Amino acid sequence: MRAADIMTTKIVSAGPEMSVRLAAGTMVFAGISGMPVIDEDGKLLGIVTEGDLMHRAEIGTGVKPRAWWLEMVASTRELASQYVKEHARKVRDVMSTDVATVTEACPIADIAELLERRRIKRVPVMRDGKVVGVVSRANLIRALVTMAPELPVANDIKDHSIREAVTAAMEGQPWALARENVIVESGTVHLWGQIVSAEEGNAIRVAAENAPGVKAVITHFGLPTPDLSSGK
Known part of the structure; x- marks a missing residue:
């Protein structure tokens, strides 16, 4: 089996200017835990997941203050990145940009290994630079039952x-x-x-x-x- 045989083709996606609140609502009502972020030209920019929205100032789930000596050790870049994740209002600021992708011909065994190695739950399927599907762990589990x-x-x-x-x-x-x-x-x-x-x-x-x-x-x-x- 290949990615094309099991992928979800009805893609729920976000735009980079979508609000964090709307992105969260979209995932909740679609019953998914993450979605690709695609610009107006169809280019894949990143992925926004539940993990990206876990620590938010609005609901009091921001990262708890650390001991003063840990704050001193932490780099300015790390602290700034943490602040953005907790307070940014747009998807472009909270999405993950290091995105793994596969093609339609990718064997599902390779996809399973990729998800495990990267510790991710889904991977976009690409054709000619555009997202044509998504393979999630759920898709793989369904295939596993009938493999x-x-x-x-x-x-x-x-x-x-x-x-x-x-x-x-x-x-x-x-x-x-x-x-x-x-x-x-x-x-x-x-x-x-x-x-x-x-x-x-x-x-x-x-x-x-x-x-x-x-x-x-x-x-x-x-x-x-x-x-x-x-x-x-």
């Missing part, structure tokens, strides 16, 4: 064709899964995602079962947590 030994090229192409057929079968439906939530290994289709109802899950499963070449369909669906506060 099989490498198959001959012909079989790999067959699985790819099945995946495209399953995606096409759901196209235009309000309950359709995103392409990155469909993984095929040796003709077995694995479907991932959160569904609203059992009926929605059945529709997704039937669409996959009717795709040419499918040997089996395995669902990994989650249902929303019921609201117990209403007493229902």
